[in-house]
Amino acid sequence: MRVLKFGGTSVGSAEAIARVKDIVASLKDEAVVIVVSALGGVTDRLIRMANMACEGDEACISELQLIINTHEELINNLFESENAAEVRALVSSEIEELDTLVKGVFLIRELSRKSLDRISGMGERLSSRIIASYLGANWYDSRNYIKTSFEFGRNQVVYEKSEQLLSKLKGSLGRLSLFPGFISSNGKGESTTLGRGGSDYTASLLAAAFDADVLEIWTDVDGFMTADPKVISRAYCIDHLSYSEAMELSHFGAKVIYPPTIIPAYRNKIPIRIKNTFNPSAKGTLISEQSESGARQIKGISSIKDVTLITVQGIGMVGVPGISMRLFSCLARVEVNVVLISQASSENSISMVIDSSRSDVAVRAIREEFKPELDKKQISRIMQEDEMAVIAIVGEKMKQTTGIAGQLFNSVGKNGVNIYAIAQGGSEINISFVIKEKDLRKALNAIHEAFFLSQYQRLNLFLAGKGTVGSKVLDKISTQAQKLMADNRLRIRLVGIAGSRSMILNREGLYPDTVIQQLEKEGVPGCINDFKNKIIEMNVANSVFVDCTASEEVADIYLQLLEANISVVTANKIASSSSYQHYSRLKRTAAEKGVKFYFETNVGAGLPVISPINDLVRSGDRIVRLQAVLSGTLNYIVNEMSEIKPLSEVILEAKQKGYSEPDPRIDLSGTDVVRKLLILARESGYKLEQEDVEVEPFVPVEYLSQPSLEDFMEKVKELDELFEDRRQRLYLEGKRLRYAASLEDGKAKVGMVEVDKTHPFYELEGSNNIILIWSENYNLHPMQIKGYGAGADVTASGVFADIIKVANV
Structure with missing residues (x-):
């Protein structure tokens, strides 16, 4: 036997219900029990209508008619006219009862819990009647078999009585049976409900009582996802979960299955499979006693938004018995559900997470309960932090696996996400923590990448x-x-x-x-x-x-x-x-x-210059001296000047080839070299400012101060002969001109130098750069770094290398 539950979206239209029929038909001769929810969105509309009636809003009558019309339209779309009339007659008693209930609430302006249960459960009563007729299934009223009692502010299933009633029914079930989900009754026979998501719970109770081979929850997703796909586009379906893993994920926001659903199936060791009505070929998620072998340590990430973190703090709490009991008892009295609890090991604070809609109620209750301690300053403060979120990572294989928490908190910490409270149970299958809601998307993506996409x-x-x-x-x-x-x-x-x-x-x-x-x-x-x-x-x-x-x-x-x-x-x-x-x-x-x-x-x-310096400094070495040609532009200029190519022409050429700045005067002033030397000096451990660098510009200042670039390019021609004379003199002396930077004894200098063939600068070609580094370890022969020092291609390559280094370091 199989028990199949179809949710609101799965029965939300005639087309969707036709899909349900195809799914059921594919099971052929196998005995099938079907549980259906109300049509999609109807339960919310019923509750809203009931509250409108209680407030005396006449629009509730219009809303009532719209709900009735929705079901009548569905009947017309599913059945031929003759059969449609029969089905309308079949549901007429439910519609009459709903009409009476709504108008009664409207007249007396009072909505009791009993009335709300009857109204909100009407969606399942209507949908199940219609769908049972369409599928040709035997219809059973769940209220006759699932019994509840009102305890701790909610309807609790009386398992023994419910199982007894369902067990008696088991032998008389036919091949196809259909039950409405969500609805139940109490000992007085009054209609009750099982809470939001209660249709899943109904299906699990039936599966347990009938000893089903499998419970299938048919919904509008392929199964449990590794994370919320609305937040993480790369989330994917989880093949297999244990009961415990599924319970933890559901509790912390994975809205695939109603958490109490798992309990009856777990007790009777009935596997649960999550399936997609709109993609029935998808494998779905299997929930069973054991998680599959070889699985990841982390099976999924879930989260809850719109929560508040409340912290009760005070040294008067340390070692005092009964504080926790009083705290959670006062919250229970005002029907506040606690999602997460975290207590400092020193016992001076207890933090808890609750739904934000109940935060003011909770804080008032705590203040009233601990008024004596607050007056005596034994409890110093009660903090309320809104707009928070809870993230939980879940996995059976987290047990006794080292490094999980470190990997988790490293992944969120390096992305700047602050953690306000942490909780981990002794079972070690869940680590939960509280963050600001604004950081939720970033944190989920970081964690998902760390645990599920760690190969990339x-x-x-x-x-x-x-x-x-x-x-x-x-x-x-x-x-x-x-x-x-x-x-x-x-x-x-x-x-x-x-x-x-x-x-x-x-x-x-x-x-x-x-x-x-x-x-x-x-x-x-x-x-x-x-x-x-x-x-x-x-x-x-x-x-x-x-x-x-x-x-x-x-x-x-x-x-x-x-x-x-x-x-x-x-x-x-x-x-x-x-x-x-x-x-x-x-x-x-x-x-x-x-x-x-x-x-x-x-x-x-693109030359690796800063990294080697960093490595030397980190290793404990001390850099004592630097000499460098750091401007590819200026080195190109001095190398290209000749009898037939004067200074002014080479400057223009360097600009046109993209070696220089758009305004070459920045290079010719020495400013660019000063900046580079300053960076090298600082990375070497010297606290220098720009004004500490002695600068000799490549060309005199009066040429650089021309009002426009065009004026400069014209005036610099005056220097062509001077530079050519100097070049020829150096040629005869076996020397060459270089524009160099130096750092020695903490003193920095930038300017022209003349070098002979024995100097490493002499053979420096084109736009190349060279850096010589003397340190305490490299004191006789300097470390030498040489290569292209200008150009968009090499610069882009260097930038790209730094980007990759962000990931690798």
Whole structure:
């Protein structure tokens, strides 16, 4: 025998009920017991109508007629006219009773619990009559077999009596039997209900009493999901759960099955299968005594929103017996259900989570109960924190498995999610904790990735700058995506991009190949601060902000992003070369928040310069001296100058090839090299400011101060002959000109140097950079780093390497 329960969405229309008929017909000669809910949404409408009647709202009569019309329309759609008349006659007594009840409540303006039970249970009485007729099933009134008593503020099933009545019925059941869910009766024969989700409970009681082979819960989802698919698009169906796992997931918000449903099935070891009426071929979720072998330690994540955390605190609670009993007894008296409890080991505080709609009632009850202790300051305060959420991770295999809690709290902590209370039962199949509701989506995504998609790590990128470097980074994201997934188990997803005046963001991802065109067509107007606010507001897990601009305005938002637990990768030198106080605050904030602040391309473009310095310093070595050619632009200029190609022409060429800044004067002033040297010095452990660096510009200051770039390009021609004379002199002396940076004895200097063939700078070609590092360990022969130091391609490669490092470090 099978017991099949069909929920409100499964019987919500004539088309859906036709699907039910097909499902039942596929079972052929097998004995089947069917339990049905009210038509989708009808129970809510009945309760709303009853409350309207109690308040004297005449619209309740119109609502009553709409409910009646809904059922009459269903009958007309399911049956031919002659049969439809018979079915309408069959349900006429229920409709008359409903009409009488609603009008009675309206007249006396009173809605008793007994009246509400009768009205709210009418949906199942009507739907079950109609569906039984359509399926040709024998109809049974569940109120005759499922008995309840009112205890602890709710109707409790009297198991022994109910099982006795159902057992007597078992032998007389035919091949196809149908029961309304949700409804029951008390010892006086008065109609009662089993609470929201009670139709599942009805089905489980029947399955247990009839010793069914399986209980199937047919709904509108494929089964229990690893997490809420409305929040986590990558959630997937769980094949198998134990009774305990399913109970825990249901208790903490997984609305697939009503939690008490599991108890009768568990007692009689009846497997439960969750199936989708609208996708019957899907395997669904099997719930049984044992979880399957080889399963993950974590089977699912569930969550509850709209809850309040209440904490009772005071040293007068320590060691005093009966405090907990009084606390939870006073809440029970006002019918407040406690979802989670957490108590400090010192006994000086107890925290509990309740539904937010009952928070004021709960706080008043606690204050009244503990008034003497509050007056005497034995209890110091009762805190109420609203807009909270509870997350629970569930799995039988968590028992005695080390590292689960560490992995859990690391995944949420590195994303900046604060935990307010924690609870773990002795059974070790559940870890629950309380967070702010605004952080729920981020936390769920981080946990789901950590436990269910751990073979892949995802980074969510927000890119500022769509120019030469930015577009090259987009190319890298596009072309390297498959390789990163295969080799590094890393998924990089672009979720936002901003230009100078517009931006576009999409939580589900943007296509890097077409996003620049999309930004131009669909971008929302906004400045970089607007973009920053949107990033923080989106609150996406594993977020990385990537700056491919040279903008001071963009650099100014780093601190707020880091404080919001968003990693920063930047090719922009401004932040790291600003005041030492700001630089150190950025580094400190990243460390404190557990996020990354990477700026390898600030020096040497794609060359690994900062990382080796960091490694030396972390190993305990001390850097004592630096010498470097750090400007690919200026090195290109000195290498390309010749008799036939003067200084002014080479400067223009460097600009046209993209080696220099859009305004070459920034390079020629030495400012760019100063910034780079300052960054190297700081990473080496020296607390220097820009004014501490002695600077000799590449060209005299009076040339750099021309009012426009055009004026400068014209005036700099005056230096062509001077530079050519110097070049020829050095050639005859066997030397070459270099624009270099140095750090020695804590003193920093930038300017022209003349080097001979014995110096490593002599053979430096094109736009290459070179950095020489002397330390206490590298004191005779310096560490030498040499290679391309300019160009969009190498800079983009360096930025991309930093992005990957965010995931790997």
